[in-house]
Amino acid sequence: MGPRGRWIAFGLLAAGLTGFWLERRFPAPPSARLLIQADGPCAAGATALLSDLAELQNRWVVLPPGSPAVPRTQLLRLHLGRQSEVMTLQAELDGQSLPPQRGSPGEVFAGLARSLTLRPPGPALLPARPDEAWKLLDLAGRTQDEASLPLVMESEALAVHEPRCALARFAYANLLTRYLVEHLEADTLDAQTACERNFQEGLSDLPGYPRLTALFAIHLSDIGRQREAMDLLADALHRHPGATELLNSLAYAARTSGLLATADKALERRADLVGQRRGQASLADNALLYGGHIEAFASSVESLPPGPLRAFYSGYARLLQGDREGALVRFKEARMGGLGSSLFVRLAEVYGSALEGRDAEALANLDTLESERTQIHLPDGEFTFKVAEAYGFLGQPAKALDLAERASVQGFGCAPWFERAPFLADARKLPKWLSLDQHLRERQTLLADRFPPSRFGL
Numbered sequence: 001m002g003p004r005g006r007w008i009a010f011g012l013l014a015a016g017l018t019g020f021w022l023e024r025r026f027p028a029p030p031s032a033r034l035l036i037q038a039d040g041p042c043a044a045g046a047t048a049l050l051s052d053l054a055e056l057q058n059r060w061v062v063l064p065p066g067s068p069a070v071p072r073t074q075l076l077r078l079h080l081g082r083q084s085e086v087m088t089l090q091a092e093l094d095g096q097s098l099p100p101q102r103g104s105p106g107e108v109f110a111g112l113a114r115s116l117t118l119r120p121p122g123p124a125l126l127p128a129r130p131d132e133a134w135k136l137l138d139l140a141g142r143t144q145d146e147a148s149l150p151l152v153m154e155s156e157a158l159a160v161h162e163p164r165c166a167l168a169r170f171a172y173a174n175l176l177t178r179y180l181v182e183h184l185e186a187d188t189l190d191a192q193t194a195c196e197r198n199f200q201e202g203l204s205d206l207p208g209y210p211r212l213t214a215l216f217a218i219h220l221s222d223i224g225r226q227r228e229a230m231d232l233l234a235d236a237l238h239r240h241p242g243a244t245e246l247l248n249s250l251a252y253a254a255r256t257s258g259l260l261a262t263a264d265k266a267l268e269r270r271a272d273l274v275g276q277r278r279g280q281a282s283l284a285d286n287a288l289l290y291g292g293h294i295e296a297f298a299s300s301v302e303s304l305p306p307g308p309l310r311a312f313y314s315g316y317a318r319l320l321q322g323d324r325e326g327a328l329v330r331f332k333e334a335r336m337g338g339l340g341s342s343l344f345v346r347l348a349e350v351y352g353s354a355l356e357g358r359d360a361e362a363l364a365n366l367d368t369l370e371s372e373r374t375q376i377h378l379p380d381g382e383f384t385f386k387v388a389e390a391y392g393f394l395g396q397p398a399k400a401l402d403l404a405e406r407a408s409v410q411g412f413g414c415a416p417w418f419e420r421a422p423f424l425a426d427a428r429k430l431p432k433w434l435s436l437d438q439h440l441r442e443r444q445t446l447l448a449d450r451f452p453p454s455r456f457g458l
Contacts, residue, residue: 027058027241028241029058029241029242029273030059030061030242032060033060033061033062033063033070033072033074033275034051034054034059034060034061034062034063034074034076035062035074035075035076036050036062036076036078037076037078038077038078038079039079039080040078040079040080041080041081042080042082042137042138042141043078043080043141044065044142045136045137045139045140045141046078046080046109047065047078048140048141048167048211049109049126049137049167050076050078050109050112052167052209052211053118053119053121053125054118055211055240055242056206056209056240057118057119058241059118060074060242061242061244061273061274063274064244064274067274070274070275070276072275073275074093074094075095076091076093076116077092077093078090078091085130085134086102086104087101087102087103087104087108087130087134088101088108089102089108089111089112091112091115093115098115099111099115104128104133105126105130105134106120106121106126106127106128106130109121123162123165124165124167124206125165125166125167126165126167127168132161132162135154135158136162136167136168136171139155139168139172140167140168140170140171142171142174142175144174144178145178145307147175147176147178147179147182148175149179149183151175152172152175155168155174155175156176156194158171159171159198163201166202166209166212167211169198169199169201169202170209170211170212172198173195173198173199173202173212173215173219174215176194176198177215177218177219177222177378180376180378181222181343182342199215199216203216203232207239208236208238208239208240209236210236210240210245211245213232213236213249214245214249216232217229217232217233217246217249217250217252217253218249218252218253220232220253221252221256222378222379222380222382222411223379223410223411224409224411224412225411226253226254226256226413226447227447227450227451229249230254230257230447230451230455233246233249233250234455237457241457242273244270244273247266247267247269247270247273248266250262250263250266250456251263251266251267251270254266254287254451255286255287255290256381256382256411256412256413256414257413257414257444258290258413258414258415258440258444258447258448259447260290260414260416262456262458263287264287265456266456267287277303284297284301284313285297285300285301286382289317289417290414291416292416292420294317294321297317298317298318298320298321301313301314301317302314308334308336308342308344308345308348309344311330311334311348312330312331312334312344314330314333315327315328315329315330315333315334315348315351315352316351318330319351319393320422327351328352328355328356330348331349331351331355334348334349334352335348335349343369346365347369347386347387347390350362350369350390350394351393353365354394359394359395363394363396366387366390366394369387370403379410380410381406381408381409381410381411381412382407384403384406384407384410385412385421388400388401388402388403388404388406388407389423389424391403392421392424392426392427395426397424397426397427397429397430398427398430400423400424400426400427401424401432401436404418404424404427404436405436413440413444413447415440415444418436418437418440
């Protein structure tokens, strides 16, 4: 072989090794989708458990509950029953009945897993004792909107009693993180320390566990530690490239860091995996907003589940578009309550009062909300920035800039939105704006260098 032939052979070998390395680094996600529909006792928890089995074993891309059955989707129906501590299960996969199951929850899900050619859950996902398994299935199916002190304490007790169960760790963290953000009386350093230790110990027992990793990444982003969040997500996505919750959390961490290209790519990948329009589960697609795509953002808001969050963002989007009457209607809808963060209900009330001409009342309520937020150590910088915008809307540019600066300290560093948010136009005329903007741009550049989209296989 001549010199040229050797160089060609070397090039082909290098290309092959590079392709192998890329394949190893960014494994392909599953090609099939799974939609789980469950009814009966602890249906939501059973859905979560089975979703975890599928994602941890990279068998399916699991669609969010309530999704349409798009192409390449297998439909699994679960009909659960309970008699004392005994579980019964009738299941069908694509209309074909699977063997019926009866016994403890562990026995039932082990039998179902075998029918689906999956490994059984084991103690990392389900306690062996039937009473604790039932308790976990109940708690794992709870949403953050149900966070209350009794449920937080119940989930904590279970996590302490079953320290090797990562799903129990999730159930506790899911309720505690929301409770810490919204309740002043819960805001103690001990509670925060316990919360983070719970995350870390759960992931040490089950590294890359999508459900817990995704929640931990959002928690870290809320307290301004996006670098740690994205490091975690990069590792977990390598392990489980079809886990859509990881992509949701990546979009959140990236958008709050100003890495809008990465956030966009994460949401586009998620849309491709689930075969649906782009979205971010129950979160507003703020990456569109921060990129200046107001109309697209307003359209995306309507796909959120009904409740205060959708009503607030719908009113907010209309306000950005100059539709004050339409905004007021939506802000009033948020006041009706229902499931959703109480913080957005209160912010909707501020905007609603201002739109009705009651500026003094609106400002007093906003001052109260802002004062309470300063006393919480898990403040959520992105929400602090929304408070800053409200001050700007109420004609308080100095206060708005103070809050925007605080949001940046808390970790919200999306420089493009700081620079274009309409309600901060007057705040950007103040002298200290330039130093804040420079700091934001420098921090964003450092993160962009460390976390290009390719770091996550995007």
